Amino acid sequence: xxxxxxxxxxxxxxxxxxxxxxxxxxxxxxxxxxxxxxxxxxxxxxxxxxxxxxxxxxxxxxxxxxxxxxxxxxxxxxxxxxxxxxxxxxxxxxxxxxxxxxxxxxxxxxxxxxxxxxxxx
Numbered sequence: 505x506x507x508x509x510x511x512x513x514x515x516x517x518x519x520x521x522x523x524x525x526x527x528x529x530x531x532x533x534x535x536x537x538x539x540x541x542x543x544x545x546x547x548x549x550x551x552x553x554x555x556x557x558x559x560x561x562x563x564x565x566x567x568x569x570x571x572x573x574x575x576x577x578x579x580x581x582x583x584x585x586x587x588x589x590x591x592x593x594x595x596x597x598x599x600x601x602x603x604x605x606x607x608x609x610x611x612x613x614x615x616x617x618x619x620x621x622x623x624x625x
Contacts, residue, residue: 511583512564513557516576518550524575532574548576557583 520529526548534544537555547553555578556567564580571578 509560511558512561512580513554513559513583514564514567514571514578514580516547516553516555516571516578518552519548519577521572521575521577529575533571533576536570536574559583 520526530541530544530548533539533547534541537544547555555571556564559567568578568580
C-alpha cells in the first residue's frame, strides 16, 4: 500500500515581507484574491489566517511562491495542526442586497487558482 500524501495549508503570517510597500501589497493581494482591500487588510493585520487548506505539496508551493512575489508574508504547514480561522469575520458576513454574489464561491476559488498559476480564467 502507498502512504497517503501529507495535506498542507497555506497561511498568511500577518504581515508584509521586508522591502515591499504595504499599500502596493494590499492592492496586489486584493486583485489576486478578488477580495475587497478591507478584507486583505485584515489578512495582513498581524494575525495568522488560513487562505488555502487541504492541498498537496505542489499546490501549496504555487500559492507560497505567488504570494511571496507580491510581498505577502506567508507559510505552508501541515493541515492537521490546530485549527485557524480561515477568513476574517468581515469576509464571512452575508452579502448585501447590492452585492451580486457571495464573498466566496467555488468559482472564485477556481479564478484564484488560475490566476496563481498564471492562466486566464
